[in-house]
Amino acid sequence: xxxxxxxxxxxxxxxxxxxxxxxxxxxxxxxxxxxxxxxxxxxxxxxxxxxxxxxxxxxxxxxxxxxxxxxxxxxxxxxxxxxxxxxxxxxxxxxxxxxxxxxxxxxxxxxxxxxxxxxxxxxxxxxxxxxxxxxxxxxxxxxxxxxxxxxxxxxxxxxxxxxxxxxxxxxxxxxxxxxxxxxxxxxxxxxxxxxxxxxxxxxxxxxxxxxxxxxxxxxxxxxxxxxxxxxxxxxxxxxxxxxxxxxxxxxxxxxxxxxxxxxxxxxxxxxxxxxxxxxxxxxxxxxxxxxxxxx
Numbered sequence: 048x049x050x051x052x053x054x055x056x057x058x059x060x061x062x063x064x065x066x067x068x069x070x071x072x073x074x075x076x077x078x079x080x081x082x083x084x085x086x087x088x089x090x091x092x093x094x095x096x097x098x099x100x101x102x103x104x105x106x107x108x109x110x111x112x113x114x115x116x117x118x119x120x121x122x123x124x125x126x127x128x129x130x131x132x133x134x135x136x137x138x139x140x141x142x143x144x145x146x147x148x149x150x151x152x153x154x155x156x157x158x159x160x161x162x163x164x165x166x167x168x169x170x171x172x173x174x175x176x177x178x179x180x181x182x183x184x185x186x187x188x189x190x191x192x193x194x195x196x197x198x199x200x201x202x203x204x205x206x207x208x209x210x211x212x213x214x215x216x217x218x219x220x221x222x223x224x225x226x227x228x229x230x231x232x233x234x235x236x237x238x239x240x241x242x243x244x245x246x247x248x249x250x251x252x253x254x255x256x257x258x259x260x261x262x263x264x265x266x267x268x269x270x271x272x273x274x275x276x277x278x279x280x281x282x283x284x285x286x287x288x289x290x291x292x293x294x295x296x297x298x299x300x301x302x303x304x305x306x307x308x309x310x311x312x313x314x315x316x317x318x319x320x321x322x323x324x325x326x327x328x329x330x331x332x333x334x335x336x337x338x339x340x341x342x
Contacts, residue, residue, distance in 0.1 A: 054136070054137040057137075057138055057139045057140025057141065057143070058138070058140060059136075059137025059138055060073055060137065060138065061073050061124075061128060061134065061137075062128075062130045062133040062134060062137055065128055065129050065130055065134075066127075066128070066129050068127050069124070069127045069128040069129065069134075072123065072124065072127050073124070076120055076123075076124075079116075080116065080117070080120055083112070083113055083116040083117070084113075086109050086112070086113055087109075087110075087113055088251070089106075089109065090106045090107075090109035090110050090113065091106070093105050093106030093109065110148060113148055114145065114148035114149060117141060117144045117145050117148060118145050118148075120141070121138075121141050121142065121145060124138075194259070194262045194263055194266050195263070197259065197262075198259045198262075198263065201230075201255055201259060202223065202226055202227060202230065203223070205222075205223075205226035205229070205230065205248075205252045205255070206219060206220075206222040206223030206224075206225070206226040206227075207219065207222065208222070208226070208248050208252075209221075209222035209223075209225045209226050209229075209240075209245065209248065209249075209252075210222030210223075212240075212242065212244050212245040212248050213225065213238075213240055213241065213242065213245040214241065214242065215238065215239075215241055216238065221238060224238065225238040225239075225240075226252055229249050229252045229253055229256065230252050230253065230255060230256025230259070231256060231260075232253060232256065232257070
């Protein structure tokens with residue numbers, strides 16, 4: 048069995064030649080599961096809120112929802128798919144997500160918590176990669192506004208995250224400034240993350256900033272390449288039209304020459320037949336009232 052790149056990272060999806068119902072449910076659940084995975088980011092922030100039991104409870108509630116969503120999605124896909132073992136092997140990451148979420152919920156005071164959080168962060172990154180791979184329109188000339196809108200929203204949310212997690216940030220504008228210099232990897236040094244959680248959030252912000260910058264660059268490149276491709280297509284169409292006209296002209300000239308040559312050969316053949324009749328008539332083999340060849 049040939050291994051695919053997505054299968055190696057646990058995002059293989061439904062195996063080829065499976066039943067149509069499995070493919071249908073995979074498409075229906077894809078974006079919902081991406082949104083569920085994204086919820087792990089606010090859940091992580093809420094769980095690490097200092098001095099607020101209510102926010103930590105909300106974070107744990109989101110964790111419970113994430114666990115139930117992935118567990119039910121895995122159970123349902125195992126029910127509708129035909130090749131159940133192949134589905135588990137191709138989507139081993141989903142199994143790890145369920146196990147990590149369960150360890151986070153039922154081993155809250157154990158050392159598994161850090162591993163579960165890191166697992167959720169990795170899952171968010173992988174699911175974002177799969178989601179971005181599905182959003183091909185972002186890499187088209189018309190996708191630039193969506194990329195820029197996503198960048199602005201991400202920057203605003205990152206500013207709120209730093210304002211929440213970093214004690215040295217007193218205002219939302221300072222958090223927004225710290226988010227910008229972090230995402231842009233500038234690092235002026237006037238504001239820096241000082242707590243472990245704000246530093247971890249800074250790592251996520253850097254990764255997100257580099258990803259968005261790559262998206263913008265790829266979209267701009269596709270814009271220029273699209274213009275060049277459109278120009279090349281126009282030139283190719285003109286070349287094809289010119290070649291077609293030249294071919295038609297050459298064929299027409301050849302047909303004319305062939306027709307003229309054929310008419311000439313027919314005239315020569317008629318002359319030859321007429322001379323042959325005259326010779327036969329003089330020899331007395333052919334009567335005088337025999338029909339003669341027409342010109």
